[in-house]
Amino acid sequence: MPHSIHWEPDGVCVNFSGTVTAEEIVRIYEAMSSDARSDRVKYVLTDYLGANRCTSMTLTDVKGFAALEYGASYQSGGRVWRAAVATEPSICDFLKYFQAVRNSADPFEIFSTEREAREWINRNPRLKRKMPTDRAGP
Numbered sequence: 001m002p003h004s005i006h007w008e009p010d011g012v013c014v015n016f017s018g019t020v021t022a023e024e025i026v027r028i029y030e031a032m033s034s035d036a037r038s039d040r041v042k043y044v045l046t047d048y049l050g051a052n053r054c055t056s057m058t059l060t061d062v063k064g065f066a067a068l069e070y071g072a073s074y075q076s077g078g079r080v081w082r083a084a085v086a087t088e089p090s091i092c093d094f095l096k097y098f099q100a101v102r103n104s105a106d107p108f109e110i111f112s113t114e115r116e117a118r119e120w121i122n123r124n125p126r127l128k129r130k131m132p133t134d135r136a137g138p
Contacts (some may be wrong), residue, residue, distance in 0.1 A: 002051075003028055008125055011043035011080075016071070017050035022061040029068040041080055042126045045117055048086035054094045062094070066102040070077060081107040083117035083126045 002018040005028065032038050035086055048054075069082070074111065086097050094108075096109050107124075111117040 007037050011041050011045065011121070012037070013045045013047065015047045015050055018052060020048065020051045020054040022057055022064075025061075025065055027070070033068075038133070039064060042078070042124055043081040043083070043121045045114070045121065046084045047080070047114060047117075048084065048088065048091045048095075049114070051088060051091055052087075053088060054090040057094055057136070059081060062098050063101055066104070069096060069106070078126055081121050081126075082105045082106055082118050083121055084110045085112065086110065087112050101103050104112050124126070 002016060002020070002024055004015045006013045006015070006089065012032060014032075017086075030079065032041075032044075053061050071098065083096055086095055099108055109117075
């Protein structure tokens with residue numbers, strides 16, 4: 001499986017490996033939205049550092065992801081802060097395009113490290129407790 005989903009107390013972290021495809025992204029949205037915990041999500045951290053490329057994404061696909069994200073925003077009962085972590089150029093291009101076409105009011109930023117992403121997520125006023133900036137830390 002080229003992705004894993006890790007539920008955290010106030011959010012969810014998705015880790016990719018290998019090639020990122022449109023089909024895989026749709027499966028992730030479906031898996032997360034069908035989980036009862038999605039109603040309480042305050043952040044989504046998507047980590048693409050284990051992925052080596054992004055292929056076969058069309059304009060229609062990216063706009064479809066934006067629509068899925070917009071729909072998922074209504075399940076959570078408040079703004080969901082969304083952070084993506086990537087350094088591979090094709091993935092960064094995909095994320096920048098996604099950022100440009102999305103119509104959700106949820107904050108969305110792109111980072112090159114998980115630590116930077118988690119520090120930004122910790123600024124979310126909906127978090128009752130701050131999370132470690134790395135998963136190994138307290």
